[in-house]
Amino acid sequence: MRDTNAWPELLSTALVGTARRTVPDPPGLPPVTGGDPALTLLDRAALVAVRDRAGRRPGRADPIPPAPPESAPMVGAAAARRLRGLVEQEPGPHLAEWLGLAAAKGLRVPPEHLPELLDLGARAHSLGRAITRVCGERGFWLAGLNPRWSYLTNLVPAGDFTPEQWRAENAERRRALLDSLEERLCPDHEPLLTEALADRSPRVRGAARVLLARLPDTEHGRRLAAHARRHIRTGGKGRPTVRLPDLRDEELARDIGVRAPAGSGQDREIRREWLWTLVSHTPLDTWTHHLGDDRADVVRRVSATGHWDLVDALANAAVVQRDLAWARVLIPCVLGRLARGHDMRGSRGPALLGLLPAEEQCAWALRRARGTGSAHALLAAVEHLDCPWTRELGEVAAELIARSTGDPPDSSLRALCASAELWMPPDLHTRFDTRGDFDDHPGARLARTLRFRFDMHEELS
Amino acid sequence: MGGPYRNSRGPGTPGRQSPVAVRPEGPGCAGTTPPAEALSTAPEMSYPAPRFGDVSKRWSADDVWALAPDTPSRKAAAKVARPASWPVRCMRPTDGGGGPGGTEVLWGECAGSGAQPYLAAVHLSAPDSPAYRCSCPSRKFPCKHALALLHLWAEHQVDEAAEAPEWVADWLAQRSAAAERRDTAADPKASTRRAQRREERIADGLAELELWLRDQVETGLAGARDFGYGRWDAMAARLVDAQAGRVADRVRDLSTATAAPDWPGRLLAEYALLRLLTTAYRHRDNLPAPLRATVRARVGLASAPEESVHDTWDVLGRHDFPAGQVRGRRFWLRGRGTGRTAMLVSFAPRGRTPESPVRVGTAVDAEVAFHPAEWRAAVVARHAEHHGGPPAAETVDEALEAWAGALAADPWLEAWPVVLGGAVIGRDGGWWLGEPSGAALPLHADSSPPWRLAAACGGEPATVAGEWTPRGLRPLTVWACGDRPVALA
Structure with a gap:
């Protein structure tokens, strides 16, 4: 006993x-x-x-419900091995590229890597979004077991939802649902977005403001346009003049979804912020026939009078509203200023460029670099690109870098190689000499990285 | 080939030997001459060992990277593992089989930053393989060059050569000579005297430990948590002096036990088992032979393999664990024909990888030599290696019964292999692994929540191999969809 x-x-x-x-x-x-x-x-x-x-006896426990079956095929063994190497290192651009390639092929990751991937995605949201496309049913099932990974479901475009359902959610989820409208935004969403402008949570209000600004011909847009025209108008000699908002203007505050901090009086910084917010969300076509004859004329007049805050706010408006036509007329002005050494911080230049299709971005960079033979000049043209390089651009860069492998590398060449590691078409790795002698040269490092990416692309093709 | 003693580096580089299979008994002992008793009863084995046609597969890249001592080494090796860095990279096939992929030895010259290339070689066909050699100054073992060379070989990027260069031939000759030296041990009388002296010193150390335990229990364990590391470390140091290395480790580990919420129970159980060990050691001459061997092993006296068993061994799982100043790694094997359980253990100092003689999820057709205690064994001749598929499963009841039987033979046992078929993860406050009948085993705290297991099997029934311990089950390997083995550690 x-x-x-x-x-x-x-x-x-x-x-x-x-x-x-x-x-x-x-x-x-x-x-x-x-x-x-x-x-x-x-x-x-x-x-x-x-x-x-x-004398230990077995216990009993309820099994967890199994994961739904998978529909997507798994990546091959070689790609799986590479993924394992990538998740063990610091999360870097190659992991994001791997995930993107796998997603483009409709493949999913070997499930045993999901815990590490979901941990990485919890720290970097851009990665999280990529993970949703390759994690398979298993990933969402697993995320449902661990509160730390619950972010995953917020990153997936939600299905249709009613305003009642939306109101019943918490702030984070309300915002996630609004974000999920992004890809399928249509005029029917205007009432919900207008309601969300008065939400308790500033993050929900911000999301609603951005989405409303992308809808054409809204009531909200018309009200913002009226505010904007009162503050920015054409003065003497056809020059635009800017009046900063009055922080007691409650109607304006409500329409742009902000509140004046108590005791801020007429703080100039806050007034400038309000104007920035107003311009960013005001329909851009408000300005044609108000400040100038057409888009180019508007930009010319605003920059000619040195209203750089307004140029930047217009650039931000083009980014927020994803307006390609305005981006094209603003890019020369904004990036031109950057190239002349103006402060890079806060500039919307790279984001404007990012609105353009990859081919157009690369063509733009090639035009800027034409005729210059130095790493410095090429770097200036490509450093703001955030897209894979076209073959034409890659060839120009590869030739320049390959020519420089004998020289002691300067900082421009290093930076150029660093950009090329991310964006140069990987099959250009054959252009570089990879003998051990130049092992420490950034060109050799580039060649190795391209080779690595080349193999990665092959494994996932 | 001399019994359990493994020399992975070759005698040409003293002090760089990897102590494997024989536990380093106390600081400074790692890599010195093995205790004579380890050599006295070596089984008859020729060198090189495999005498049969070997159809072992060339390793995969995964197998190679598993040998890396740590993640930075793996990254460093991955960078060097480019054909362009290796103007010379060759392999010599074995004479009549043996060695993975029929390879006896690999060698290569790696262009580094210096004028001289690094010369790296890996011996693959010996029973203690892989053994490494490299002319680089790295303290990592194996170094990145050896790993890179193995990787190139795994990827079929090395050339076949009939003749090895002189430096490789010399190294192989040295290894072969060292193995023979170990086979013909020194003066048996002197070694018996040495062994006796050591047993007496251990007895003195254990007597001291017993007094110490008595004092702890007399004054009460309640204050133990506030000891800090000092109290246990002092006792452990005295045990190291007494050459009772394993007992010393066990005492040192007590300081970590007090961090757990159930520390009083764990401390008392450990104290009680230590007292059981001191008593058993005192009466060792009156114990039945198997129990005597267990007691000797538990205090840290080395033994030699006695019995050689040929079978097809499923490699159930691998567990890495800290062991005093070194890292330990154990593999659990189960024989398909004999049903016998074998544990392969190896140790390595920090920065080196404990030896991995087998690969998880494979089935190895091999001769395995058993030590007289702890189910401890060594692979002495490997004939073939297959992709194993899931090993034969047992029920939870059978597993617990086997565990009880094992405890009866060795009450100090900490872990026992378990293979459950159709196992599903359960959640009920804690985490469990259950079988179709509904019976379930709780998971070890270190394995909870079992995210990797859950990810691999998706809550579907799967064959899972693990270690049952007094603190719960530690899943080690799962054969999920398509019977692909996934190591969980």
């Missing part, structure tokens, strides 16, 4: 000490040859410990 109290009794005596308490003698144990009480206790504890270990 087993005495289930044997262990707790022995333990409580051991905690207090045998100097102060008698050693228990649980029934059912073989006799222990006496002597020292402490050693007797240890002998009995050994008997009970081993007996309990050996």
